Amino acid sequence: LRDQNFFICKVNFVEKILATVLAKISNFIPEAGIWLNTQRPEWNDANNALVGNGVSMVTLYYLRRFLNFFETIVDNSTNDKVSISEELFSFFNGIDSTLKNNEHLLQGKISDVDRKNVLDGLGKAGSDYRMTIYDKAFTGKKVKISLGSVQDFLTVTLKYIDHTIDANKRSDDMYHAYNLMTLTDNDGVSISYLDEMLEGQVSALSSGYLSSEDCVKLLDGLKSSKLFREDQYSYILYPNKELLGFLSKNIIPKAAVEKSDLLKELIKDGNGQIIVKDINGNYHFNGNFNNASSLNQALDRLKDSKYSDLAKKERPLLLKTFEEVFNHKAFTGRSGTFYGYEGLGSIYWHMVSKLQLAVLECCVKAINENASDEVVGRLLEHYYEINEGIGVHKSPELYGAFPTDPYSHTPGGKGAQQPGMTGQVKEDILSRIGELGVFVKNGQLTFNTGLLRKDEFLESATTFNYIDVNQNHSELRLNENSLAFTYCQVPIVYELSNKIGITITLENNDTKSLEGLSLDQSMSAKIFKRTGEVKHIKVSLTKEICN
Numbered sequence: 001l002r003d004q005n006f007f008i009c010k011v012n013f014v015e016k017i018l019a020t021v022l023a024k025i026s027n028f029i030p031e032a033g034i035w036l037n038t039q040r041p042e043w044n045d046a047n048n049a050l051v052g053n054g055v056s057m058v059t060l061y062y063l064r065r066f067l068n069f070f071e072t073i074v075d076n077s078t079n080d081k082v083s084i085s086e087e088l089f090s091f092f093n094g095i096d097s098t099l100k101n102n103e104h105l106l107q108g109k110i111s112d113v114d115r116k117n118v119l120d121g122l123g124k125a126g127s128d129y130r131m132t133i134y135d136k137a138f139t140g141k142k143v144k145i146s147l148g149s150v151q152d153f154l155t156v157t158l159k160y161i162d163h164t165i166d167a168n169k170r171s172d173d174m175y176h177a178y179n180l181m182t183l184t185d186n187d188g189v190s191i192s193y194l195d196e197m198l199e200g201q202v203s204a205l206s207s208g209y210l211s212s213e214d215c216v217k218l219l220d221g222l223k224s225s226k227l228f229r230e231d232q233y234s235y236i237l238y239p240n241k242e243l244l245g246f247l248s249k250n251i252i253p254k255a256a257v258e259k260s261d262l263l264k265e266l267i268k269d270g271n272g273q274i275i276v277k278d279i280n281g282n283y284h285f286n287g288n289f290n291n292a293s294s295l296n297q298a299l300d301r302l303k304d305s306k307y308s309d310l311a312k313k314e315r316p317l318l319l320k321t322f323e324e325v326f327n328h329k330a331f332t333g334r335s336g337t338f339y340g341y342e343g344l345g346s347i348y349w350h351m352v353s354k355l356q357l358a359v360l361e362c363c364v365k366a367i368n369e370n371a372s373d374e375v376v377g378r379l380l381e382h383y384y385e386i387n388e389g390i391g392v393h394k395s396p397e398l399y400g401a402f403p404t405d406p407y408s409h410t411p412g413g414k415g416a417q418q419p420g421m422t423g424q425v426k427e428d429i430l431s432r433i434g435e436l437g438v439f440v441k442n443g444q445l446t447f448n449t450g451l452l453r454k455d456e457f458l459e460s461a462t463t464f465n466y467i468d469v470n471q472n473h474s475e476l477r478l479n480e481n482s483l484a485f486t487y488c489q490v491p492i493v494y495e496l497s498n499k500i501g502i503t504i505t506l507e508n509n510d511t512k513s514l515e516g517l518s519l520d521q522s523m524s525a526k527i528f529k530r531t532g533e534v535k536h537i538k539v540s541l542t543k544e545i546c547n
Helices: 013-025 045-050 057-076 086-101 103-107 112-136 147-167 198-206 212-223 254-259 261-269 292-300 308-326 349-368 373-389 424-436 521-528
Strands: 033-035 054-056 081-085 142-146 178-183 189-193 275-277 283-285 407-410 417-419 438-441 444-447 462-467 473-478 482-487 490-496 501-506 511-514 534-541
Touching (some): 013 057, 054 057, 057 178, 081 086, 112 189, 212 373, 254 261, 349 424, 444 521, 462 490, 473 490
Antiparallel strands (some): 462 473, 501 534
16 A cells, blocks of 8 residues: 555554554444444444444454453553554544543433434544545544553443443343344444344353353353254354245235225226235235335336325335335344355354354353352353363264264254364363463463363373374373463373472483473473473473362
């Protein structure tokens, strides 16, 4: 991208992150989520018909996680100010002032009119920024922005996000995933809600906002919901439902016909331009109509007829009736009309693995915050139940395929479908590393085995085979009550003992003993860089610090 002087635009890290954040916040609808108005689906492309009316809480949950992380980067920066493009500076100020000027609205439920005013302010800031760039390109001029003002912006934005998350808690302790926005007659924006979806629960758990107790309640609600599929002991993307048969569609309620003088006149005259009556006495909109635009065009064609006045008067009523019959606004795409391909009753295995990883993070958070034994125990119970439902732990008969092969989804009544290396593999690996309790904090390799089950330890001695950092086939003798895995191709052996500590065996077979369960930064770096200086590591654990 080039500026007005034909120089290539160059920006720093802060500008890149702010541009990303502000683009999302400019589409924020308070108490609803991020407005889906860019003609692109999100992660779940089976919901791609939501564009236009849809509002995503899923994006908002992940945006909260993103901003929370960005806050730590700003906090730890040694700079007071950074340079950003003057156009982005104006964008930032427009978003920032809109949020701060309306912060008082967060004291209670926000009205439809106030919601629209906030959306207008945010949207205009985004529109002005885009049109400036599209019409004139960047000037190339930079201005200084204080990181203090960025921090203030993040603080107020998180207040809006947290308020919106609270407003989207359902009565069953789960959270809304996608909502619908409607422009009201009094120049407001109202919100309506779609059915529960699995990705809404996953993203809410991932947001970092919920307390450990709320995470337990959400998972209890999820297990008791229509999203739990008993036969696979796992979770479907959306509730299953029986779709209407063809003959049950496009039926106008008789009460709606009675309300309309125009419809009654057309029926009496046998005029089928808008409505027809079938041999069973049911009323239907013209079968050639595709959508509300078709109805509008048909009403326009009546303007030079005897129905002209009625067509003009009853247009809003008929359009409302049309939407009530077809409910186009709530049409999500194939997620609500297909039974396969991430459709109704379908397990999408990548999302189940995302759920597992999100719950693992909740478990780690609860352990680190010293939550009660009951809360930690119930979270761990949910985690391992989800884990058992994943295909690799099942028989081929139940899974419907080789359990170690990755598959996309499992529709209702069928086995696993659509083989391929899905994103599920990544989450499963991350979850397993978390189960083993391997974490990196401040550049230090740390072991926290609160999720590791005692029954994973060997009942008898055996040999562990692995490939070392020099690509050599190697082996290591393991004792009873131990287990082994590699990390950066360095073997790590856990052994149950009466004390905790670490023994490092170096390349020359010298050993180094450490108290506690963390390596220093220097030794950790040698492992991360695969220098070969560390031959293997033994971690001594007591039974009490394993699950």
